[in-house]
Amino acid sequence: MGLFLLWFFFGIGIIIQAVYLLVIFGRTAWFKSSSKSSKNQNPEEGVTVLVAAHNEFQNLKILIPKLFEQDYPKFDVMIVNDRSTDRTKRLLEEMMGIYPKLRSVTIKYTPKHVTSKKFALTLGIKVAKNDVILLTDADCMPTSNQWIRKMTAPVREDKKIFSLGFSNYEIKPSLLNRWIQFETILTALYYFSFALWKSPFMGVGRNLCYRKSFFMGVKGFKGIWHLEGGDDDLFVNQYATGQNTAVVLDPEANTTSIPKETWKEYLVQKKRHLHAGKYYRGENKRKIGLFPLSHGLFWVGGVGLLFYFGIGTQWEQFAAVLGIILLRSFLVLQIFNSASKNIQGSAPPMNILFNDFMYLGYFWILGSVSYQAKDIQWK
Incomplete structure (x- = not known):
């Protein structure tokens, strides 16, 4: 037996x-991009790059100039200053004097019935000038000056609602970083592959595009306001279909994030990410x-x-x-x-087979802990 x-x-x-x-x-793994031009229908439709930031002075000081290096003719940048207590507000005032297309809105408090990041994003989307919204985080950097053009192309040109992109992490010489690189690629394999199979179920808010009109039409984060996290994957999970969603598999369309440098910080972050999976459809x-x-x-x-x-x-x-x-x-x-x-x-990254084996414990142990967690928070 x-x-x-x-x-x-x-x-x-x-x-x-x-x-x-x-x-x-x-x-x-064996995806071959089409040779279709990305400058055919509405190449100059306006785009708003939206960033929700809480005490991100150091990151915004680097990010904002980088965003205005983008090779796209019609875009603006909206920074939602979410209850920051550092020098973020002063930095934004100075930067707006340098970059006329930079805009900001300040949040002084978050209503009790909603979570902070969803409230910040909703407010930013409501006041955005353009219908095409491209989301990223304050600690993310575009990998090329073609990021806006390529990430928004499916929404602008192909009438898609969602455009799913990839956000990797800076490479550092540590065991934790090698694991982060492995887990990030594996996660991308999940959501890119199922989306290519016409069965999308998530995206990452560090590199995600959709239309303001759609967001407002479905009343934004209705039904998930109270959940910490899920402003990206749960929103996509609710509304993405094989017909309205596209993936952008192009290194020039990526962003790069700053990785966690301690296991404790990383596990807190992943617990928040995995917790959202509790609310996915069966x-x-x-x-x-x-x-x-x-x-x-x-x-x-x-x-x-x-x-x-x-x-x-x-x-x-x-x-x-x-x-x-x-x-x-x-x-x-x-x-x-x-x-x-x-x-x-x-x-x-190195150690693929070792990390593949370690994924056994990671998924079931951390996933179970995250599923039952009640202390999830953004910032």
């Missing part, structure tokens, strides 16, 4: 892992959960069979199981390598 269960776990794991790696994640929870579930079954069954056949000196069966494990490892390396080059134009 024990041997049967090991083979059963291993077999189920193999099948589901193969579907995810080849059929689903392969859509991103089908979307399955999209996320089946991969780590099959991942666990694969390793439990595979390692168990290796021990069983090794102890019993059944070397042919041992070699067959080991061969399947090595084949999956090779496939994981290929998927991550190809996907990373497509998404960010460079090779993936």
Whole structure:
């Protein structure tokens, strides 16, 4: 009976892992962009770049000049100063004297029935001059001066409602940073691949575009006002469809964020991100959960069979199981390598296989803690 269960776990794991790696994640890994021009229908439709900022003086001092280097003819920048107690307000006043297209609105308090970032974004969107809204965070930098043009193209030209982009993290020489790089690429594999499969379920607010008119038409964050986080993934989860959503797989359309430098800071951040998944639709929870579930079954069954056949000196069966494990490892390396080059134009971080194995504990332990957490907050 024990041997049967090991083979059963291993077999189920193999099948589901193969579907995810080849059929689903392969859509991103081997994606080929069309040669369609991005300057055909409404190349000069106005865009508002929106940033909600709380005590982000140091980051805004760098970000604002960078935004005005963008090669796009008609855009403005809206900074929502959310209850900042640092020098943010003074900086914005000085910057608005330098950059005429910079605008700001200041929030002095947040109503009790709403969460702070959603309130800040809603206010910013309401007063935005343009219908096309491009969202990012204060600690994010566009990777090229084509960011606005390329990220907004599906919304401006193809009549899409949502345009999903990628935001990576600065590379630093640490074990934590290598894990962050791995987990960021894996997350992108999830939401890009399902969107390419006409089944989108999330996006990241560090690089996300949609129309103001749509946001106002659905009454913004109605139904999720009270939830901390989810201003990006839960909003996309509610309204994105295979017809109204596009992905932008182009290194020039990315942003780069400042990574957390301690495990404590990182875990607090990820707990907030994973907590939002609690409120996804059931089908979307399955999209996320089946991969780590099959991942666990694969390793439990595979390692168990290796021990069983090794102890019993059944070397042919041992070699067959080991061969399947090595084949999956090779496939994981290929998927991550190809996907990373497509998404960010460079090779993936080191320790892919080690991090792939560690993902087992990360998802189930941190995911369970985040699911039950009640102390989630933005800033």
